[in-house]
Amino acid sequence: MGFKAILRSIVEESGGGLGGVIMGYDGISIDEYVRESAGIDVLTMTVEYASVLKEIKRTVGVLKTGELEEVSIISGECSVIVRGISDDFFVALIMAADGNFGKGRYLLKRAAPGFREALQ
Amino acid sequence: MGFKAILRSIVEESGGGLGGVIMGYDGISIDEYVRESAGIDVLTMTVEYASVLKEIKRTVGVLKTGELEEVSIISGECSVIVRGISDDFFVALIMAADGNFGKGRYLLKRAAPGFREALQ
Numbered sequence: 001m002g003f004k005a006i007l008r009s010i011v012e013e014s015g016g017g018l019g020g021v022i023m024g025y026d027g028i029s030i031d032e033y034v035r036e037s038a039g040i041d042v043l044t045m046t047v048e049y050a051s052v053l054k055e056i057k058r059t060v061g062v063l064k065t066g067e068l069e070e071v072s073i074i075s076g077e078c079s080v081i082v083r084g085i086s087d088d089f090f091v092a093l094i095m096a097a098d099g100n101f102g103k104g105r106y107l108l109k110r111a112a113p114g115f116r117e118a119l120q
Numbered sequence: 121m122g123f124k125a126i127l128r129s130i131v132e133e134s135g136g137g138l139g140g141v142i143m144g145y146d147g148i149s150i151d152e153y154v155r156e157s158a159g160i161d162v163l164t165m166t167v168e169y170a171s172v173l174k175e176i177k178r179t180v181g182v183l184k185t186g187e188l189e190e191v192s193i194i195s196g197e198c199s200v201i202v203r204g205i206s207d208d209f210f211v212a213l214i215m216a217a218d219g220n221f222g223k224g225r226y227l228l229k230r231a232a233p234g235f236r237e238a239l240q
Contacts, residue, residue, distance in 0.1 A: 075187060
């Protein structure tokens, strides 16, 4: 299954998923799947967050509390769940505010090893 | 109940809580409670994250997806759960990696309105 198909299954199974992106911390996307009805510019959003994530990764490195595993940012209208795949890449799931946050986290965590392997 | 007592009850009830801090986005702490056995410099950690949180808050503002409600950052050795209280302040709970993340989120969410009211 290609990246887009995996992202699609995560977005559609998560309950409230709007889009999924595999991206470098430099803000360059490898692949993405966005629901037609998303109503949010998923890619712009992830690009904006990429530089923040890079900063979080740097801070976690300074604090020496292990590898960065997951970041989630919840705002009034949507949630973004991010999982680190490697030193260079992350996968992000964007969900509606009323989406199933716990299921989204679980699906990303389950998919991460497969992404990691494919990107090596 | 003062801030420290509320932070203490959150840290002790959460299961795996190491410390709790109420802080400004400028990195200046209002109050904190740290477990003696924490083994992590909770305050330094929160100060380091404060500037990242400020950046996240700014990004959420740019994206216009509503107010920033919650941020969580999970690394190999610990989790940090942050809840926005006002434009200037947040409350953070630092947990051990094997702590009860869901309960920590719930306790912070439940306590946030009380903090908000007290800081107005």
